[in-house]
Amino acid sequence: LALAVLVSGSGSNLQAIIDAIEAGKIDAEIKLVLSNKETAYGIERAKKHGLPTVVINHTAFETREAFDRAMVQEIRSHGADVIVLAGFMRILTPIFIREFFPKIINIHPALLPSFTGAHAQRDAAGYGVRLAGCTVHFVDEIMDSGPVIVQAAVPVNAGDDEDTVGARILEYEHRIYPQALKWLAEGRLTVDGRHVHLAPSEA
Numbered sequence: 001l002a003l004a005v006l007v008s009g010s011g012s013n014l015q016a017i018i019d020a021i022e023a024g025k026i027d028a029e030i031k032l033v034l035s036n037k038e039t040a041y042g043i044e045r046a047k048k049h050g051l052p053t054v055v056i057n058h059t060a061f062e063t064r065e066a067f068d069r070a071m072v073q074e075i076r077s078h079g080a081d082v083i084v085l086a087g088f089m090r091i092l093t094p095i096f097i098r099e100f101f102p103k104i105i106n107i108h109p110a111l112l113p114s115f116t117g118a119h120a121q122r123d124a125a126g127y128g129v130r131l132a133g134c135t136v137h138f139v140d141e142i143m144d145s146g147p148v149i150v151q152a153a154v155p156v157n158a159g160d161d162e163d164t165v166g167a168r169i170l171e172y173e174h175r176i177y178p179q180a181l182k183w184l185a186e187g188r189l190t191v192d193g194r195h196v197h198l199a200p201s202e203a
């Protein structure tokens with residue numbers, strides 16, 4: 001796989017993916033780490049591992065479409081064709097999604113279809129659910145929507161808040177995102193409508 005990893009923040013999921021690739025667990029190469037924010041720590045992480053980085057400041061563009069076109073150009077010019085959204089906090093337009101569909105995956109810190117949007121951990125903690133979790137899914141043109149590849153559930157205990165639940169979820173994000181990418185790299189994932197089928201491993 002020739003990956004472009006898109007980040008806006010800490011990049012701990014990016015780190016988990018880098019570590020899994022460096023450990024030989026995923027047959028993939030990160031061709032580009034792209035951020036819309038200069039200050040994203042994910043960019044530092046990428047540089048520490050010698051990975052190509054690009055920052056495209058979305059505020060410099062008049063429209064989401066213009067920003068998306070600029071991203072497409074950078075991603076293509078780095079030779080990536082699989083998009084890994086890892087805490088990328090911009091809504092993508094059809095211009096971007098149609099360019100790379102169906103090879104775009106995302107991680108969301110909730111058990112979809114519950115708690116879509118940018119504050120999933122806070123919303124789950126506030127709702128009082130007893131199970132929270134995270135979801136890796138293929139991306140379609142609706143935010144936090146496409147076919148689910150893998151989910152992990154974590155308990156929510158008395159006294160938990162957004163931060164404690166969020167930290168527990170994040171631990172599992174770091175497990176299931178590399179796992180999903182490994183399956184993708186092995187060519188084991190097929191999509192049939194809403195359903196993702198995982199073929200048995202050859203080993």
Ligand code: GRF
Pocket residue numbers: 007008009010011012013014042086087088107108109170173
């Ligand atoms: C994660 O919780 C991810 O699910 C969400 O944004 C957060 C990014 O964390 N989409 P990090 O930048 O990977 O540390």
